[in-house]
Amino acid sequence: MHRASTLIQVVSEGDGHLQITKKSSNVAVKSTTTKSSQKSIRTITIEEVEAANTERKPWVAIRGKVYDLTNLLDKHPGGQEMLLLAAGRDATAMYESMHTDKNTKVLNKYVIGNLKKSNMPQFAERSQFSIEVEQRVLQYFKNKGIDPRHAPGMVIIYTFLGLVFAASFLGMFSERASQINFLLPWFSALVMGWCCAMMGFYHLHDGCHGAFSRNPTNWSILRRIYECLTGLSTTVWIYQHGFGHHPFTNVVGIDPDILSADPGIMRVHEDQPWWDFYGLQKYYWLPLYSQLVLSRKCFEWMDVFYYRAHKNIPINPPTWTEMAWGATTMSVYVAHHFILPLFVFKISIIRLILLHTISDLTWSLYLTLIFQASHVNDEVAWPKPNEDGLITADWAKLQVEASLDFAHDDAMTTFLCGSLNYQAVHHLFPYVCQWHYPAIAPIVKDACKKHGVRYNLKDSIWGMIGAHIKRINLFAEPPTLR
Numbered sequence: 142m143h144r145a146s147t148l149i150q151v152v153s154e155g156d157g158h159l160q161i162t163k164k165s166s167n168v169a170v171k172s173t174t175t176k177s178s179q180k181s182i183r184t185i186t187i188e189e190v191e192a193a194n195t196e197r198k199p200w201v202a203i204r205g206k207v208y209d210l211t212n213l214l215d216k217h218p219g220g221q222e223m224l225l226l227a228a229g230r231d232a233t234a235m236y237e238s239m240h241t242d243k244n245t246k247v248l249n250k251y252v253i254g255n256l257k258k259s260n261m262p263q264f265a266e267r268s269q270f271s272i273e274v275e276q277r278v279l280q281y282f283k284n285k286g287i288d289p290r291h292a293p294g295m296v297i298i299y300t301f302l303g304l305v306f307a308a309s310f311l312g313m314f315s316e317r318a319s320q321i322n323f324l325l326p327w328f329s330a331l332v333m334g335w336c337c338a339m340m341g342f343y344h345l346h347d348g349c350h351g352a353f354s355r356n357p358t359n360w361s362i363l364r365r366i367y368e369c370l371t372g373l374s375t376t377v378w379i380y381q382h383g384f385g386h387h388p389f390t391n392v393v394g395i396d397p398d399i400l401s402a403d404p405g406i407m408r409v410h411e412d413q414p415w416w417d418f419y420g421l422q423k424y425y426w427l428p429l430y431s432q433l434v435l436s437r438k439c440f441e442w443m444d445v446f447y448y449r450a451h452k453n454i455p456i457n458p459p460t461w462t463e464m465a466w467g468a469t470t471m472s473v474y475v476a477h478h479f480i481l482p483l484f485v486f487k488i489s490i491i492r493l494i495l496l497h498t499i500s501d502l503t504w505s506l507y508l509t510l511i512f513q514a515s516h517v518n519d520e521v522a523w524p525k526p527n528e529d530g531l532i533t534a535d536w537a538k539l540q541v542e543a544s545l546d547f548a549h550d551d552a553m554t555t556f557l558c559g560s561l562n563y564q565a566v567h568h569l570f571p572y573v574c575q576w577h578y579p580a581i582a583p584i585v586k587d588a589c590k591k592h593g594v595r596y597n598l599k600d601s602i603w604g605m606i607g608a609h610i611k612r613i614n615l616f617a618e619p620p621t622l623r
């Protein structure tokens with residue numbers, strides 16, 4: 142069984158023997174506990190785990206167990222880099238969304254203790270739906286004889302976007318482009334913004350989820366290309382998206398993609414207290430979404446190297462390799478973003494700022510509308526942990542119910558949204574290459590139907606954006622008036 146389904150609490154240590162209570166019975170976890178007890182494991186606090194977040198001491202907590210991953214660093218199939226990002230935290234939901242039974246058996250060799258109490262929400266026991274949908278999707282790949290990450294055709298898309306980037310760059314800054322038509326540089330800036338958003342759906346998303354081939358070097362190449370061309374940090378994105386949004390989709394106060402702080406800049410959920418300025422959110426949401434890229438460019442490298450946190454998610458101390466990559470990719474970005482246009486193409490600083498602004502606004506809006514609208518609307522679930530931090534439904538069910546899909550079977554929409562019109566499929570199987578989503582979506586939908594899991598689907602992208610605007614307008618009203 143891949144997802145251990147019992148929540149274990151250690152209630153006292155007594156004379157060195159652990160007393161363990163279980164919220165529900167589960168054979169897989171029970172046997173692990175017995176083995177662990179034989180190794181005389183101890184109770185470990187979340188603070189101790191959080192302090193063990195480096196290469197020298199990489200600990201991680203998963204389903205109430207603490208693992209010392211020092212001896213796994215060189216053997217991790219997903220590479221050392223990805224493993225170190227997870228160190229020093231309760232990574233249960235992230236781990237379970239990316240690994241299978243076989244991996245858990247390997248992991249059990251490294252257990253060193255029981256976690257006293259987690260500081261992250263825990264999902265309920267794995268449901269029959271969760272087990273069946275995974276088995277059926279994996280069986281699909283087995284029958285086809287292909288790896289879920291295998292999709293060489295993606296190279297065509299990655300290359301195409303790289304060429305669009307180069308062409309729009311020349312269109313924005315070369316003298317020849319303005320001689321052809323004075324509007325061409327401004328049109329090229331729009332294309333550049335669109336292209337950067339698309340690289341977010343492809344290079345960034347696939348590279349950071351490890352969803353293209355089984356080779357971590359390929360993931361790293363995609364990540365670093367994205368950083369060089371866009372100036373954004375993929376490390377921050379992995380923490381925000383991989384450790385925040387994916388494991389805790391739509392959990393208010395935990396999912397960093399949802400603007401649900403108190404007081405936050407927008408109000409999208411009834412648990413957020415009312416502030417008068419929310420009455421204006423129906424007017425400012427669009428300008429707010431438009432500045433996303435600029436604010437990320439200004440602040441996110443500081444999150445990695447200075448604040449060591451992104452919103453509510455701690456960021457581990459960067460390794461020397463990470464620092465070297467940060468310096469290299471940032472130098473490449475500054476060279477093509479500022480130095481080449483100013484000193485080689487000799488355009489004015491005002492023109493440079495205006496062109497980049499048009500590009501960044503386009504990029505922000507395109508990206509934000511798709512990822513916000515597919516989760517922030519009235520049709521999706523908003524999971525809520527109880528006082529003990531437990532979420533009463535299982536993770537897989539909530540991944541489907543907290544997502545809104547759109548325009549299935551429309552190949553152009555699928556391409557233009559980086560397959561995020563199959564949000565539910567992506568959330569259930571983030572390691573599967575997006576190339577395969579249209580093929581496995583019917584399997585997921587069928588399993589949902591069989592087990593009574595709500596699958597949210599709109600016919601078009603406009604239906605999804607409409608649902609998003611409706612939610613923003615609804616929560617712009619004071620609670621008493623609604």
Ligand SMILES: [Zn+2]
Nearest residue numbers: 350382567571
């Ligand atoms: Zn994702």
